[in-house]
Amino acid sequence: MSKPDVFIIESLAFADENEEFFEGRILSEILRMIGKSPIYYYVRTYQELDAVLNRFGESQYRYLHLSCHGDQDSIDTTLDEAIRFQELGRILNPHLKSRRLFVSSCEVVNEQLAEVVMPSGCRSIAGPTEEVRFAEAAVLWTSFYHLAFLQDHRRWKGEKLRGILGDLSILLEIKLSYYWRSRSSLRGYKWEIFGSD
Numbered sequence: 339m340s341k342p343d344v345f346i347i348e349s350l351a352f353a354d355e356n357e358e359f360f361e362g363r364i365l366s367e368i369l370r371m372i373g374k375s376p377i378y379y380y381v382r383t384y385q386e387l388d389a390v391l392n393r394f395g396e397s398q399y400r401y402l403h404l405s406c407h408g409d410q411d412s413i414d415t416t417l418d419e420a421i422r423f424q425e426l427g428r429i430l431n432p433h434l435k436s437r438r439l440f441v442s443s444c445e446v447v448n449e450q451l452a453e454v455v456m457p458s459g460c461r462s463i464a465g466p467t468e469e470v471r472f473a474e475a476a477v478l479w480t481s482f483y484h485l486a487f488l489q490d491h492r493r494w495k496g497e498k499l500r501g502i503l504g505d506l507s508i509l510l511e512i513k514l515s516y517y518w519r520s521r522s523s524l525r526g527y528k529w530e531i532f533g534s535d
Contacts, residue, residue, distance in 0.1 A: 340436065342492050344369055344483065345399040346378045347390050349406045349415040359472040361442060361479070362405035368480045372487060382416035388429045395433035401440065402433070403479070408443035411450055427454035435459035438494070442479055444469040449529075452517040456527040462496060462518040464503055467531065470512055478510055500530060507532035 348362030366378040377397060379390045394402055406413050412420040430439070431454075438461050441447050447465035455463060470478070485502045486494055496518050507514045513533040520528040 340398050340400040343374050343399050344376045344401045344403050345394045345397055346376055346403045346405065347381060347387065347394070348378070349381050349387065351407060351416060354472070361472055361476045362403065364476050365403065365479050365483070369483060372484055374487065384415055384418040384421055387415055391429050391433055401438050403440045403442065405442040408446040410445050410448055413443060413446060423451050423454045427458070430455060431458035436461060439463045440479070441465035442475050447515040447517070452527060452529065456517060456519065460519065462499065462516065464499070464514065464516045466512055467515045468513045474510060474512060478506060478512060481506055504532045
């Protein structure tokens with residue numbers, strides 16, 4: 339049985355490390371304050387990311403949070419740039435069935451990522467669709483997890499998550515995307531963009 343808790347994987351550029359912009363680490367500390375038991379890993383390479391994703395799979399934690407740099411078709415680790423979504427899906431997908439993915443990375447949560455990840459059986463993907471500063475990301479994710487766990491510590495419902503994401507998008511003026519599994523859709527998933535023009 340899966341555990342209603344957050345497994346955080348973070349990877350930053352050297353300049354971000356020097357500034358100590360560890361959003362994932364801060365999130366981990368806040369989650370502990372609200373009574374959760376997050377697991378936090380910092381990785382610098384694709385190889386480490388792959389190995390830590392295997393640990394996520396073994397952990398049975400229900401929620402995976404990735405904090406990294408990226409763009410519309412790839413993510414970066416500290417030492418490996420432009421890990422394309424197809425390759426990311428290859429190492430992510432074996433671990434996502436019936437789990438939720440949250441991505442704190444500029445422009446990454448989009449249709450291309452959904453096409454690769456949602457067939458894995460992932461319940462949902464959420465994250466910003468535009469550039470977000472570190473301070474904004476830290477406020478967004480600590481607020482999101484606090485509100486989601488406040489509503490239900492055991493099992494999150496999609497419509498409540500959509501409500502939280504919609505409210506935070508308005509409050510923080512951040513454009514967010516949410517993709518969720520749907521049997522009624524030919525693609526197998528539906529989506530909503532919050533904060534769109």
